[in-house]
Amino acid sequence: MxxxxxxxxxxxxxxxxWRRWLVVVVVVVVAVSVVLIHRFDGPPTAGTAEVTVGQDPPTYDQQRRADVTVLLDQWARAVRSGDLDALRDVMDPQADPGFVEAQLRRAAVVPGVPFAEFGYDLGDEPETPVPPSIAAALDSTDVWAPAVYLRYAITGPDASPTRRPVSLVVAERDGRWRLVDDADLTEYRRQTWRGPWDFGxxxxxxxxxxxxxxxxxxxxxxxxxxxxxxxxxxxxxxxxxxxxxxxxxxxxxxxxxxxxxxxxxxxxxxxxxxxxxxxxxxxxxxxxxxxxxxxxxxxxxxxxxxxxxxxxxxxxxxxxxxxxxxxxxxGTELWVSEGFADYSGYRGSGAEFAQLAPTLAAIVAAGGPPTVLPKNEDFGAGGARSSVAYESAWSVFAFVADRFGESTLRSLYEALASESPTDSAFESVLGLGRAQFVSSWGDWVARQAG
Known part of the structure; x- marks a missing residue:
């Protein structure tokens, strides 16, 4: 698939x-005003994004995003460099101990991976509510569960980075945001993707x-x-x-x-x-x-x-x-994607039909040639049904290569793998209708299995 x-x-x-329905760790208007006055009156606290004089002061949400972006950058640098002291420094005092330990273990592995990029980005999706059990226990000024993504690329095969979700919870206390946990929040369909470096x-x-x-x-x-x-x-x-x-x-x-x-x-x-x-x-x-x-x-x-x-x-x-x-x-059908890949996998191996399609060969010998192409559900069924599906899919492309050549085989794959109807692909590339194609393929299989 x-x-x-x-x-x-x-x-x-x-x-x-893989919104604040921010568990509004409720802060009354006066308290918010105090926080904002503290934040914007005087030099920025360490780890807080600086506000340019002369501009309208940012809204609370804008300032929070700026501050947490700083936190995410600090987190990424600590993990990528293996700086355990810096990593501990970005952890909230009430952070889940298992989360802290997992990050320390991760920071021991990540420096050995050839990353071209490794960082965390804030997403723009609606906020996720913070479960009351988490928010109440933290007893902090604010608690937030923003949409966050790990952005990474491996030097060599990754020309551009990929992004994977992080179910992050962060908390603010003493004017500073820190990490709390990245546990999955299944009730909100939030999960944290784990990479190989998270498994040892x-x-x-x-x-x-x-x-x-x-x-x-x-x-x-x-x-x-x-x-x-x-x-x-x-x-x-x-x-x-x-x-x-x-x-x-x-x-x-x-x-x-x-x-x-x-x-x-x-x-x-x-x-x-x-x-x-x-x-x-x-x-x-x-x-x-x-x-x-x-x-x-x-x-x-x-x-x-x-x-x-x-x-x-x-x-x-x-x-x-x-x-x-x-x-x-x-939407490419599995017999197309799997059969084509199997043909490539076995190409040039010198193996005989019976070696590559033993289950199909036995069924054909006992009951005659195949008359239908494999269905998507056949591939995941397990047992002989899956074996026959894979072997049949391979044999379709082996047949096309044998009769029409590999250049035509690739053209057929591209037509079949596009969003065009399968029947028109057979007609446009091979000049055969679907029924005629299936019949010719079945006869070829019978000869190979005989």
């Missing part, structure tokens, strides 16, 4: 694979690939797998470029998860032991610019269950999703 911030490639492993120490490998630098990162318990992927990346990217062409970034960012929780966080999908890897990205911009937020995420079981052959094919499969993302609409 290929949607904004959602997985664009699920590859089966055993198949050869990281092994990070940068490797030169055809068009620049690619990066692989995972935790020490996956070191061997990280090294395997690093070694495989240059040839995988070269193979995808040879198949797709050079109109893509030609690099990749690979995350290796060590737990189901981390995998779910990084992919936004439910963890499954059947899933070897998922490719995610941000929404594709209408101006045709390079997609942002593209990552290939390997699941926690991939290291132990993938063979050298399937490591190679899965990596090429997922990188094909990366290459094709700008040409793939969010």
């Amino acid at each position: 290929s949607t904004s911030n959602r997985p664009s490639g699920l590859h089966v492993i055993l198949r050869s694979s 120490p990281l092994t990070v490998r940068s490797v030169a690939t055809a068009a620049g630098t690619s990066v692989v990162m995972g935790h020490p318990d996956r070191d061997a797998f990280v090294e395997n992927l690093t070694a495989e990346l240059p040839s995988a990217i070269a193979a995808v470029t040879d198949f797709w062409g050079d109109d893509w970034a030609g690099d990749g960012l690979i995350f290796v998860a060590s737990s189901a929780e981390e995998f779910a966080e990084l992919t936004g999908s439910d963890p499954s032991t059947d899933v070897a890897a998922v490719t995610v990205s941000d929404a594709v911009a209408a101006d045709g610019s390079r997609p942002t937020g593209q990552r290939v995420v390997f699941g926690p079981d991939a290291a132990s269950r993938l063979t050298p052959f399937t490591v190679r094919s899965v990596l090429r499969h997922e990188l094909t999703h990366v290459a094709a993302r700008a040409r793939t609409s969010d």
Whole structure:
């Protein structure tokens, strides 16, 4: 599937694979006036945005945004530099201890990651109410739950930064804003995205690939797998470029998860032991610019269950999703996106039809050729049904390549992956109606399985 911030490639492993209704911590008008007088009369407090003389004084909301922006910048600098003293200094005295400890652990990891950018931005969405249980316990001048985003980019594969949500609560006391917590506020559908650096120490490998630098990162318990992927990346990217062409970034960012929780966080999908890897990205911009937020995420079981052959094919499969993302609409059918990526993944492997599609071959041998294309729901069904869906999707593109050639294969993919109806794509690229195409494909499958 290929949607904004959602997985664009699920590859089966055993198949050869987120206002204030500000809890108005109520401050009476006189008290607000005192705060404002204190804020604007005299030199700014440390950590408070300065007001230019001669301009109308900012409203309370404007000043609060300015002050919290300063706080967010201080937070980002402390984490990125690993400055634990500075990090403790931006924490509210009543900050959740677990939040404080998690940030200290994070600050021990982040300096080792090759970030080109790492910062926090205030969003413009309506404010979220602060739960009364949090606001009352803080006993502060003001409590705020603004929309906040982590903005980051990894040097090499990220030409532009991506943004991920942070469910932040901040508090003001003694004229200064500090951090309280970033726990999810599920009742308001607010959540904090966690990156690999939030799940423990990281092994990070940068490797030169055809068009620049690619990066692989995972935790020490996956070191061997990280090294395997690093070694495989240059040839995988070269193979995808040879198949797709050079109109893509030609690099990749690979995350290796060590737990189901981390995998779910990084992919936004439910963890499954059947899933070897998922490719995610941000929404594709209408101006045709390079997609942002593209990552290939390997699941926690991939290291132990993938063979050298399937490591190679899965990596090429997922990188094909990366290459094709700008040409793939969010509504592209799964048999199109998965079949095309599988064809690329297995391309040049020398494996026979029965090796790549054993379940499909057995069914065809017993009951005759396929007569329908796989449905989206088949891919996530699990078991033999998923295997047949993936194998059938691959075989469609293997058939097109065999009969019409790879140039036509790519043209068909682009037509099928656009928002045009599937039937018109068959007609415009192949000169065949849908029924005629399915029949010809079925006959080809029967011959290959025979």
